[in-house]
Amino acid sequence: MTAPAPPLLAVNNLEVVYHHSVQVLKGLSLAVPEGRIVALLGSNGAGKTTALKAISGLLPLENGAIEAGAVTYRGQDLAGLLPHQIARRGIFQVREGRHVFEDLTVEENLLCATYARPSTPARWRRNAPGATGRGGKAVELDRVYDYFPRLRERRGGLGGYLSGGEQQMLAIGRALVAGPDLMLLDEPSLGLSPLLVEEIFAIVERINREQGTTILLVEQNAHMALQLASHGYIMENGKVVLDGPVERLRQDRDVQEFYLGRRGGQAKSYREVKHYKRRKRWLS
Amino acid sequence: MDLLLQLLASGAVTGCIYALIAIGFVVVYKATGVINFATGELMMLGSFFAWTAMTAAQVPFVAALLVAIAGAAAVGAVVERVVLRPLLGQRAISVIMVTIGLSSIFKGLAQILWSGEYRSFPPIWPRRPITLGPVLLPARQVYPSLIALAAILLLALLFRFTRTGTAMRATAADQATAFGMGIDIRRMFSLSWVLAAVSAAISGVVIGTIGGISPQLGAVGLRIFPVVILGGLDSIGGALVGGIVMGILENLAGGYLDPLLPGGGVKEVAPFVALVLILMVRPYGLFGTRDVERL
Numbered sequence: 001m002t003a004p005a006p007p008l009l010a011v012n013n014l015e016v017v018y019h020h021s022v023q024v025l026k027g028l029s030l031a032v033p034e035g036r037i038v039a040l041l042g043s044n045g046a047g048k049t050t051a052l053k054a055i056s057g058l059l060p061l062e063n064g065a066i067e068a069g070a071v072t073y074r075g076q077d078l079a080g081l082l083p084h085q086i087a088r089r090g091i092f093q094v095r096e097g098r099h100v101f102e103d104l105t106v107e108e109n110l111l112c113a114t115y116a117r118p119s120t121p122a123r124w125r126r127n128a129p130g131a132t133g134r135g136g137k138a139v140e141l142d143r144v145y146d147y148f149p150r151l152r153e154r155r156g157g158l159g160g161y162l163s164g165g166e167q168q169m170l171a172i173g174r175a176l177v178a179g180p181d182l183m184l185l186d187e188p189s190l191g192l193s194p195l196l197v198e199e200i201f202a203i204v205e206r207i208n209r210e211q212g213t214t215i216l217l218v219e220q221n222a223h224m225a226l227q228l229a230s231h232g233y234i235m236e237n238g239k240v241v242l243d244g245p246v247e248r249l250r251q252d253r254d255v256q257e258f259y260l261g262r263r264g265g266q267a268k269s270y271r272e273v274k275h276y277k278r279r280k281r282w283l284s
Numbered sequence: 285m286d287l288l289l290q291l292l293a294s295g296a297v298t299g300c301i302y303a304l305i306a307i308g309f310v311v312v313y314k315a316t317g318v319i320n321f322a323t324g325e326l327m328m329l330g331s332f333f334a335w336t337a338m339t340a341a342q343v344p345f346v347a348a349l350l351v352a353i354a355g356a357a358a359v360g361a362v363v364e365r366v367v368l369r370p371l372l373g374q375r376a377i378s379v380i381m382v383t384i385g386l387s388s389i390f391k392g393l394a395q396i397l398w399s400g401e402y403r404s405f406p407p408i409w410p411r412r413p414i415t416l417g418p419v420l421l422p423a424r425q426v427y428p429s430l431i432a433l434a435a436i437l438l439l440a441l442l443f444r445f446t447r448t449g450t451a452m453r454a455t456a457a458d459q460a461t462a463f464g465m466g467i468d469i470r471r472m473f474s475l476s477w478v479l480a481a482v483s484a485a486i487s488g489v490v491i492g493t494i495g496g497i498s499p500q501l502g503a504v505g506l507r508i509f510p511v512v513i514l515g516g517l518d519s520i521g522g523a524l525v526g527g528i529v530m531g532i533l534e535n536l537a538g539g540y541l542d543p544l545l546p547g548g549g550v551k552e553v554a555p556f557v558a559l560v561l562i563l564m565v566r567p568y569g570l571f572g573t574r575d576v577e578r579l
Contacts, residue, residue: 061460087466099461101454111447112454116466174465 006075007031008214009055009091009182014069016047016054016238018062024050026238027069032182037208037215039225039246041259042235048218049096051235052184055216056093057083073182087116092180096187096218098167102160106151109159109170110144116178144173147203165196172200176207182214183207189221197221201228222259226250234259286418291535293419299531300429301487304436305504306511306523308484311439313517314456315476317376321383322363323484324505325390330356330485331492331501332398338406345408345493349431352485360481364474372470387502394499404496428490435486439479440520452476456518507552510559516572526570530555 009032016025024047032038042048053059055071057078071078078086087093092113101109145152148169154162159170168188175183185204189197201224207213219225226232232249234242242252249255305327312320334352337343343351363386371379409424443449455462455472463469484505488497491504508527515526538551562570 056464058460058464061463082468083460083463084466084468087464093464095461095464099458101457101461103457104450104453108450108453111450112462112467113465114447115451115468178466 005033008034008074009216010072011051011055012070012072014051014054014071015067016050016059016064017067018064020065023067024064024238025054028235028239029069030233030240030243032214032216033231034181034214035208035212036231037205037217037229039222039229039232040216040218040235041222041225041232043258044220046235047238048235049186052093052186052216052218055086056091056184057081057086058093084115087178087180090181091184092116092175092178092182093184094171094175094186094188096190098164098171100159100162100167100170102158104159105156106159106162106170107141107155110141110173110177113174113177114140116180140177140179144176147176147206148173165192165200168192168196168200169203172203172207176211179211180213182216184216184218186218187220188217189219189224197224204228222255226260287539289417289419291539292532293416294421294425295532295535296528297421297425297429297531298535299528300432300436300524301490301527302508302511302530303524303527304432304483304487304490305508306515306527307436307439307520308480308487308505309509309512310515310517310520310523311476311480311483313512315452316368316379316473318368318379318383319376319517320477320480321380321506322386322390322502323480324502324508325387325394326356326359326481326484327488327491327505328394328497328499328501329359329390329488330481331488331497332394333485334489335403335405335492335497336398339403349486349489352489353482356481356485357478360477360479361474363481364477368473368477369470372473391499391502398499400499402496402498405493408493424494428494431490432487435483436520436524439483442479443520448475507555510555513559513569514562516569519569519571522569522571529570530558533558 011028011030014025014028015023017023028047028051030038030040030051040048040051050059050064053062053064054066055073055078059065061083066079073086073089073091081089101112104112141155145155150166151169151173154166159167162170172185172188175185188200188204192200204215204217205228208215217225217229226246226249229246232243232246233240234249234255242249242255244252250260305323308323308326309320312318312323330352333355334345334348337348337351338345367382367386368379371382409427412423414421414423414426443453451462451467452472452475454465455467455469459469462472488501491497492501508530511526511530512523514530515522515524533554534551537554541550541554542548566572
C-alpha cells in the first residue's frame with residue numbers, strides 16, 4: 001500500500017494567542033490537498049480568519065503569536081518566515097474586507113502583487129510561461145482582465161472609487177497576478193449582492209480549474225462554499241469540530257441545522273439556531 | 285507694483301528650497317508614520333559633506349553634490365537599520381522622540397568633526413543677477429532653487445511611475461496588505477529614509493551655497509515645519525505648493541510689514557501665524573488626505 005501524497009498545506013495542532021492572553025485557536029488541525037478547493041466554515045469568532053493569518057504570517061502585525069503547533073507547506077515548516085517571504089513561496093491571502101489600496105489606481109494595485117511572483121526556481125518553472133516577475137507584466141494584467149473585464153474598463157481609476165464588488169474583483173485580481181499555488185480566500189462574498197456572489201464564486205471555481213490554484217476558502221455563506229469545495233472543515237471555538245467530503249457534510253444533520261439553516265427541508269427560525277449553537281458551545 | 289512682483293518672485297524661488305526640505309519630512313511620514321525631527325540635521329550633515337569635498341578635496345560643485353547625496357544616503361540607511369528598525373511596531377511617539385535625540389547627536393557630531401565655526405562655500409554661482417522683466421533675482425538664489433525643483437520633480441516621478449515607488453505608496457497606505465503581497469516593507473522603510481536623507485542633503489547643500497553653513501543649520505529644518513503641516517503631512521504636491529506659499533508669505537510680510545514695525549522680524553513669525561490660521565480651517569493641511577471616499 002502506498003502512502004497518500006502529503007497535502008500542499010498541513011496545519012497541526014495550532015494554538016494562537018493574541019496579546020499574550022486571548023487564546024483564539026485551540027489546537028486547530030487541517031490539511032489542504034494540492035489542486036482542491038477546501039472550505040473552512042464556522043460562526044463569527046470561531047477563529048477562521050485567525051487561522052488564515054497564522055498561515056500567511058500576518059499574525060505578529062496584530063500582536064498574535066503561534067504558541068504551539070505548526071504550519072507546514074510543501075513539507076516545510078513556515079515558522080519564522082515573514083509575510084512577504086511566505087507570499088513569495090506561493091501562498092497568497094485575499095483578506096476579508098478586500099483591503100484595496102484606495103489611493104492607487106487599479107493597475108497600480110495589480111502591479112504591487114508582482115512582488116509576490118515566484119522567488120524559487122521550482123515555483124518559477126511551475127508558473128512558466130509568461131511567469132517572469134517584470135517581463136510578464138502585460139501577460140499578467142491581460143489574464144486578470146480576461147477574468148474580470150470590468151477591471152479593464154476601470155484600470156486607470158483609483159481603487160477607492162470602485163464599488164464593493166469591483167473591489168473584491170481587484171482583490172482576487174491581485175492574487176491572480178501573484179499566481180500563487182495556494183490562495184487563502186477570506187469571505188469573498190461579504191457584503192455583495194446575491195448576483196455578484198454567484199459571479200465571484202464562478203470565477204473562483206474557474207481559477208481553480210484553469211490555473212490549478214489550490215484554494216482554502218473561508219466563508220459565512222456555507223451554502224455556496226459547500227457547493228464549490230470538495231472538502232469542508234467546520235470550526236467552533238478555535239478548533240475543528242467536524243470535517244469530511246462536502247457530500248457527507250451536506251447530509252450531516254448538525255450542518256444542515258446550524259449552517260444550511262434547515263431541518264427536513266424546513267427553514268428554521270434564527271432564534272432557535274442561535275439557541276442551539278450556544279447550548280452546543282456550552283456543552284462542548 | 286515692481287516691489288510686489290519682486291517679492292513674489294524671490295518668495296517663489298526660496299519656496300522651492302523650502303519645498304524640498306518639506307519633502308524630506310513627507311517621505312518618511314508617508315512610509316512610516318513618523319515625523320523625523322532629524323531632517324534639519326540631515327540637511328546640515330549633507331552640506332558639510334559637500335563643503336568638505338569642495339574645500340579639502342577641491343572637487344567641482346557637481347561632484348561635491350554627489351558626495352553629499354551618497355553620504356546622506358549612507359547615513360539614512362544606517363540610521364534606519366541600526367536605530368529605527370529595532371523600534372518597528374513601537375508607538376509613533378517613541379520613534380519621534382528618538383529622531384529628536386538623533387538630531388542632537390548629529391549636531392554634536394558635526395561640532396566635533398567640523399567645529400562650531402561658520403563656514404562658507406567657495407563661490408559657485410555667477411555674480412551677475414538674472415533679470416526677468418521688471419524682476420531682478422540674484423543668481424545664487426535662482427540656481428539653487430532650480431536644483432531643488434529638479435530634485436522634487438525626480439522624486440515625484442519616482443513615486444508615480446516606478447514599480448518601487450508604487451510599492452512604497454502601497455506600503456504607506458496599508459502595511460499589512462503590502463507585506464502580504466510580497467513587498468518587503470522593511471526595505472521600503474529603509475528606502476524612504478534614504479530618499480528623505482538625500483532630499484535633505486540636497487536642500488542643505490543649496491542653502492549652504494546661499495548663506496553658508498554651521499552645525500546650527502539644522503534649525504532651518506524646524507522653521508520649515510509649518511510648510512509641511514500647511515501642505516499636508518502626506519502630500520508631495522502639497523509640500524511643493526506649501527513651500528512656495530510660505531516663501532511668498534515670508535517675503536511679503538518682510539517686504540511690507542517689517543518697515544512698519546520698529547523691531548522687524550515679521551518675516552520669521554509670518555509662516556507660523558499663517559500655519560495657525562490655515563489649520564483652523566483645514567486641520568489636515570491644504571492637500572493632506574483624509575480618506576478617499578466613495579460617494
